[in-house]
Amino acid sequence: MDILRRFLGGNKKTPEEDVVDTVETSAAMVVPKEPKNHNIPTVKAISPFNPEADATTLKDAMKGFGCNNEEITKILGNRTANQRHDIEEAFKSLYGRDLIDELKSELGGNFERLVIALMHPWPQFCARVIKKACKGIGTDETGIVDILCTATNCEIKLIKEAYQEMDGDELEDDLKKELSGDFQNLIVAVCQAARHEDEPQNIERAKEDAQKLLEAGELVLGTDESVFTAVLVRNSYAQLKAVQAAYKEASEKSLEEAIETELSGYILYAAKTILGVANNKHEYFAKRINETMAGFGTDDKDLINLIVLRSEVDLGNIAKEYENLYGKTLSAAIEEETSGDYKKLLIDIIN
Helix, strand or coil: CHHHHCCCCCCCCCCCCCCCCCEECCCCCCEECCCCCCCCCCCCCCCCCCHHHHHHHHHHHCCCCCCCHHHHHHHHCCCCHHHHHHHHHHHHHHHCCCHHHHHHHHCCHHHHHHHHHHCCCHHHHHHHHHHHHHCCCCCCHHHHHHHHCCCCHHHHHHHHHHHHHHHCCCHHHHHHHHCCHHHHHHHHHHHCCCCCCCCCCCHHHHHHHHHHHHHHCCCCCCCCHHHHHHHHHHCCHHHHHHHHHHHHHHCCCCHHHHHHHHCCHHHHHHHHHHHHHHHHHHHHHHHHHHHHHCCCCCCHHHHHHHHHHHCCCCHHHHHHHHHHHHCCCHHHHHHHHCCHHHHHHHHHHHC
């Protein structure tokens, strides 16, 4: 696939070594790196690495009656997506079978869903989440927001290409079919990958944007959502912090309090997501993961997506924020809310 061939070769670096918002390169994988940040992934490449040996171990684990899920967890929970792809290729070359198909035939439930999510390179994983969010009756708007409204420009471009390469559909076209109104407008704007990411803080312009937001919301009857979209989608995260400070000076409310009043539905959810990521991305994801486990029952779909999404980026940072916020480790929370091999694999990824 074109999106993968363009990233062949190259020396692999850890996120701590590579602090630009580009990607880790390999035969199969594009892993996002957050700009100018010291991120701690929980899943790292092992060395030495023997994909043929791992493929053989997985084949043996799926022999006969039943399946050795412990071996599957041991291998797939402790390899990067690059390495899992190499294992997948080795499996096909050794046995003439597709590893993902074999895993689907042997596994079930949330354990299967988590394993299959791990088997896809990062852009394709994101594209698959969005594609599923748009399929069937109804749309999973939160899944779309969790991917696109937390992504960098580089990541959005990679997701769009991966989406198009899946079955020829354009991401923006599908989103326009599935979404509507002001929420659609915001998500389409996000898809343009036009945030001024390297823009330094400009206090005077922040005051101008704060005034525009006031005049589009608090100071008038009704709300001009397009103004909120333009400010949230185009400004750098540093500039959004300045806008929030300027808004607080000009109003009795914080900007987050204002959008709670002025916006509603999924555009409100998207706006709060963008502000949360701008203020502290690791704290935002810690809170978002906790939401999947709060109350009665667990939203396993979103939990799987969020853990896989951040595992090779900054899940270590998120786990630290989680403990600071909730007074217990993320692993302990997972232990309480999940069970069986699914729980074991989640904890393996987190640790």
